[in-house]
Amino acid sequence: SDSGAAVVDESVETIDGRHIEVAANVGQPAELEPAAQRGADGVGLYRTEFLFLDRETPPSEDEQYEAIREALDTFPDGRVVVRTLDIGGDKRIPYLDLPEEENPFLGERGIRRSLDPDSDLFATQLRALLRAAADGAGDLAIMFPLVDTVEELDAALEALDTAAADVECHDADAVDIEVGVMIETPSAAFMADELAARVDFLSIGTNDLTQYVMAADRENERVGDLHDPTHPGVLRSIHQTVTAAHAEDAWVGMCGEMAGDPDLTELLVGLGLDELSMSAVTVPEVKTAVSETEYSTASERGDRARLAATRSKVHTTLDT
Numbered sequence: 234s235d236s237g238a239a240v241v242d243e244s245v246e247t248i249d250g251r252h253i254e255v256a257a258n259v260g261q262p263a264e265l266e267p268a269a270q271r272g273a274d275g276v277g278l279y280r281t282e283f284l285f286l287d288r289e290t291p292p293s294e295d296e297q298y299e300a301i302r303e304a305l306d307t308f309p310d311g312r313v314v315v316r317t318l319d320i321g322g323d324k325r326i327p328y329l330d331l332p333e334e335e336n337p338f339l340g341e342r343g344i345r346r347s348l349d350p351d352s353d354l355f356a357t358q359l360r361a362l363l364r365a366a367a368d369g370a371g372d373l374a375i376m377f378p379l380v381d382t383v384e385e386l387d388a389a390l391e392a393l394d395t396a397a398a399d400v401e402c403h404d405a406d407a408v409d410i411e412v413g414v415m416i417e418t419p420s421a422a423f424m425a426d427e428l429a430a431r432v433d434f435l436s437i438g439t440n441d442l443t444q445y446v447m448a449a450d451r452e453n454e455r456v457g458d459l460h461d462p463t464h465p466g467v468l469r470s471i472h473q474t475v476t477a478a479h480a481e482d483a484w485v486g487m488c489g490e491m492a493g494d495p496d497l498t499e500l501l502v503g504l505g506l507d508e509l510s511m512s513a514v515t516v517p518e519v520k521t522a523v524s525e526t527e528y529s530t531a532s533e534r535g536d537r538a539r540l541a542a543t544r545s546k547v548h549t550t551l552d553t
C-alpha cells in the first residue's frame with residue numbers, strides 16, 4: 234500500500250525546531266534498500282530473527298556479521314538499531330528445541346531466553362554485532378528485548394563487555410556503540426529511570442507494552458477494544474518512560490505499530506518521543522506529519538490526552 238505522501242530525504246523537525254528521527258522497522262535484508270528509498274533516517278528496529286529462521290542450525294558469527302554490515306553500509310550516515318534475538322512467545326525456532334510453555338507470552342521470551350547460561354547464541358550474536366560496528370559505515374546501536382529488571386539488563390551488559398573483550402583480542406578496533414533497552418512490560422516502564430541510567434536509549438515497543446499494560450491478547454478480537462495504545466493507561470506508561478529517560482539524558486524511541494500512524498504523530502511528539510520507527514511505507518507520511526506539528530501545542534495536547542480519564546476523551550483531545 235503506497236501512500237500518496239512525497240518522499241522526504243532530509244531529516245525532519247517540527248515547525249518550532251524540535252528534531253524527530255524517523256526510522257524504519259526492518260525484518261529482512263531485502264527491506265533495507267526500500268527503507269532507504271522511502272527516506273528513513275536509519276533503522277529503528279532491525280529484527281534479527283530472520284537470521285535464525287528457515288534453516289537447520291544457528292547462523293555462524295560470520296554470517297551474522299555480514300548481515301549486520303549490510304545494514305550499516307545501507308545507512309552510511311544513519312543509525313541502525315539492532316534488536317538481539319527475540320524468540321519465545323509466538324516466535325519459535327524448531328532446531329533450538331525450546332520447551333513447550335503453558336503460557337508462552339508470559340514465559341521465557343526475549344532477553345530471558347538470551348540469558349540462558351546453557352546457550353552461547355547470545356555471546357555469538359554480540360561478537361558479530363561488535364565486529365560489524367567496527368567495520369560498517371553507519372552507526373550501530375544494540376537493544377535488548379523484553380527486559381523487565383535491572384538484574385537482566387546488568388547481565389546483558391556484562392555479556393556485552395565480555396563479547397567486546399573477546400572481539401578486541403581479534404581485531405583491536407575499539408567499538409563505540411549505543412546500547413538501549415526495549416520498554417515492553419509494565420515493570421520496565423516503572424523501572425525506566427534505573428534502566429535509562431545504565432544505557433543510552435530506551436525504545437518503546439507499543440505492541441507488547443499495550444498487550445501487557447492492558448492484559449489483553451493482541452490476537453483476541455474479544456478484547457480488541459482493550460488492545461489499543463490510545464488508552465490513557467498506555468499513554469501514561471509512555472509518558473512515564475519518556476520523562477524518566479530524559480532525566481537520565483537518554484533518548485527515547487518508539488518502534489511499535491503506534492509509531493507508524495500519522496494520525497498519532499502529533500500526540501507522540503507531544504509526549505516527548507525523540508525517534509519514531511515504523512514500517513517503511515509510512516515513513517514519508519510520518520515525516521510530513523512531524524514537519525506540520527508544533528511541539529509546544531503538541532506537548533500541551535499530549536498532557537491533556539494522557540490525563541484524560543477514558544479512551545474516548547483521549548480521542549476528543551486529539552480531534553480538537
Ligand code: PYR
Nearest residue numbers: 438439440441488489
Ligand atoms: C513491539 O511493539 O512489541 C515490538 O516488538 C516492536
